Amino acid sequence: MEQGRMEQYNRETSQIHAPEELIRKTKEAVREEEQRIARAELPQKTAGKRSCRSGVYRWALPAAAAVLVILIGTSGLFFGRGKDRTLSESAADTAANETAAENDMELQLGAPPEAAAADAGTPIERDGSHDTAEEAAAKEKMPAAAAEADSLREADVVQEDAADSVQTAGGRATENSQAKNDFAEEKNMEETDGLLRCLKKFAEMAYRLLAETVR
Amino acid sequence: MPKEEKITTEKAIDRYADMVYRLALSQMKNTTDADDLFQEVFVRLVSHIQELESWEHVKAWLIRVTVNCAKKHFGQYWNKNVDFLEEPERLADTGGAYELPEEHPVRAAVRELPPKYRSVIHLYYFEELTVAEIARLTGQKEATVKSQMHRAREMLKGLLNEEHSL
Structure with a gap:
């Protein structure tokens, strides 16, 4: 019974054929679709890109982008950390140098060198002596000039001493900071080497992965 | 070759x-x-x-x-x-110069079935595919296809008997 019905179904169905008109329209639609796809693929081919149908192009682009982002992020982190530390260290060193120099100067001089120079007489005060008579001025000129020369020499000596002391204090501070810098640089180099090794390994791995995918 | x-x-x-x-x-x-x-x-x-x-x-x-x-x-x-x-x-x-396929009683009864039963019946009896092939093509389990076949046959029987009794 059931078999008979199914045979009847088969007979009925086999009488159905796709209408010619529908086939013609479908072929036209297919041709249009083919042209549309060809037009869409043309710019990609001229640009020398890989076809999307291979499945590589779709996969490789996001992977490459991800690798790039990771590399940029890692290097940015590394350089940012190094820069911050250098700036803070140099700022601390400068502040230490200045403090040490000021302390030494105060200890050695007791007073600033400008005051000593003022006590010995200034060129302005010396010019004020021109208002007296010429003879008196001539008499007074020689000892005044000698005294002026002496005072200038003394001031020079005081300034040189002060400069020496500043240099010594600065030198001590520089030595300290030099040692600190050396230590920091060594540490920095070790970290850099480690990071570079990691980056190299990562890049090799990514390259191998991409090469396998392309193959 | x-x-x-x-x-x-x-x-x-x-x-x-x-x-x-x-x-x-x-x-x-x-x-x-x-x-x-x-x-x-x-x-x-x-x-x-x-x-x-x-x-x-x-x-x-x-x-x-x-x-x-x-x-x-x-x-x-x-x-x-x-x-x-x-x-x-x-x-x-309108350009659609073709006629409707003539409707036969069994085919009409099949078209009365729910869509999932229709495809199973058509593929099994007309395209002569096996249950395993139908399961693979429709993405279902073989047991599901078998039970759908069974239900579809029962429903068809009912529909055709109803038609004959009318």
Whole structure:
């Protein structure tokens, strides 16, 4: 019974054929679709890109982008950390140098060198002596000039001493900071080497992965 | 060794037009929807034709896509909730100069079944596919296909007996 019905179904169905008109329209639609796809693929081919149908192009682009982002992020982190530390260290060193120099100067001089120079007489005060008579001025000129020369020499000596002391204090501070810098640089180099090794390994791995995918 | 015939969409239309049309008609409730489904399937084939290696692959692909497109069609709100009262007429002056296929009682009863039973019955009895092949093409378990076959047969029996008793 059931078999008979199914045979009847088969007979009925086999009488159905796709209408010619529908086939013609479908072929036209297919041709249009083919042209549309060809037009869409043309710019990609001229640009020398890989076809999307291979499945590589779709996969490789996001992977490459991800690798790039990771590399940029890692290097940015590394350089940012190094820069911050250098700036803070140099700022601390400068502040230490200045403090040490000021302390030494105060200890050695007791007073600033400008005051000593003022006590010995200034060129302005010396010019004020021109208002007296010429003879008196001539008499007074020689000892005044000698005294002026002496005072200038003394001031020079005081300034040189002060400069020496500043240099010594600065030198001590520089030595300290030099040692600190050396230590920091060594540490920095070790970290850099480690990071570079990691980056190299990562890049090799990514390259191998991409090469396998392309193959 | 004979040279393999190149697979193109137009050749696929010539070869499998009847098969796709019959399957579409068995799935859809009217010929307009069947025509739309027929065109949609072959237009989709254009972008997949290069992936298909043999005519057997093409046939399997066409059956799977036709069934899936029909499922999608019935999944839409409008198609789920709105039904045509009559078959829309085809008019010769609109370019659709072909006639409706003559409706036979068994085929009419099959079209009364729910869509999932229709495809199973059609593929098993008309395309002569095995249960395993139907399961693979429709993405279901073999047991599911078997139970669907059983229910479809029961429903058909009921529908045809009802018709004869009338």
